[in-house]
Amino acid sequence: MTTLLLLVSIAEDHKALLHERFRVIDAPDAPRRAAAIAAHADEIELVLTNGATGFRADEIAALPRLKLLAAQGAGYENLDVAAARARGIPVCNGAGTNDDCVADHTLALLLASVRALPQQGAAVRAGLWRDALPLYPQFGGRRLGIVGLGGIGRKIARRAEAFGMVIGYHNRRPRDDAGTATWFDSPLSLAAWADDLVVATPGGAGTKHLVNAAVLQALGPGGHVVNIARGSCVDTEALAAALRAGAIAGAALDVYEGEPSPPQALLGLDNVILTPHVAGWSPQAIRATVVNFIANVDALARGDALLTPV
Known part of the structure; x- marks a missing residue:
């Protein structure tokens, strides 16, 4: 055998x-x-x-x-x-x-972050009702930027389109099978256009810290970042700084630098959602x-x- x-x-x-x-x-x-x-x-x-x-x-x-x-x-x-x-x-x-599983998990993370589900759950447990809480946006009409429109990225895009989101993406070059999605020549230009950013690119040296302080600043104070790619694709310290400063609204990560150890810089932030690299499981x-x-x-x-x- x-x-x-x-x-x-x-x-x-x-x-x-x-x-x-x-x-x-x-x-x-x-x-x-x-x-x-x-x-x-x-x-x-x-x-x-x-x-x-x-x-x-x-x-x-x-x-x-x-x-x-x-x-x-x-x-x-x-x-x-x-x-x-x-x-x-x-x-x-x-x-x-596992493309479908990852795409499902991505939309779950994005919905939870944009709609502030953990924060709203905590508010209810603390005795607060909706009149005391901010209003959170719906998906329809929001612009989703996808960094890496491969097999998983395309499935994320199709799910997001079903929610009424408008899709943009960054790859090294435009794809013929991208449908109505708009290509951007850099993560920075994509982030400047997008309301929310999903990272779905391969890991490795070529994509290390592809999402950095400048990209986060370009995304803006209403933006949310979801990473289901590799932890190395997002600069953790830059992300923590952006979240603390209100430069972006929230982040939801299934992967992070140094895993399986949790990202210490993010643990004290209530606008961060963390899952233990299970998007594809x-x-x-x-x-x-x-x-x-x-x-x-x-x-x-x-x-x-x-x-x-x-």
Whole structure:
């Protein structure tokens, strides 16, 4: 039976799909990961990780029988793809498997932030009624800027359009499949146009602090920022400063720099919503990532092209 090194934690019913096909070595933390590689280096043929957990060049070099390196979700920023390719080892990801889940979560975060749902809940618990509270805007007619109009970004756009929002986006170049969405040549110009900003771009060095102090200032005091991409895409200190100064109205983050440790600079702010990097997690989405991984393994065994190659 083919040996799989599993570096991510998944529910037992989804893991059962892997146990049906592979000999699974569970190593969801650094000590077990190092021990598994040391003890089973000559046996491991498959590695399933994710973008945040990654897989290093020295680890790739330690596995002489490695046939496939896979990321569970769409992100693969901490997988050493170059080292794998240098060895002729194919790399795949889970592109598309959790797009709907992420898009759903994004709209939930945006609605909660714009409509101040946590603050309103706290007010009710404190004995306040609506006459004592500010009015919060509805979505219809608001301009949503999406930084990164890939598969997830397009699904976010379609959901936002159903709420009557007007869509703009920033990619390195315009997309032919962007529909009525307007392209902007920089995050700064997008933020200056938008009422709210969603970050849905890939992580990595090229997008580090793409949303910075200048972008937040351009968004303005009524604006809300949602990040479901990677924590590194938003400058945390600049975001905290903008929120404290009232330069923007609110933020809702599923990802942040230094996770899983919470972003200390944001914890004391009541106009920040935080979720623990779960935008892409649902029973349906996780099952889809596992099924997609198995399908990629099967395609490799047949000599066919991978379904979701990196």
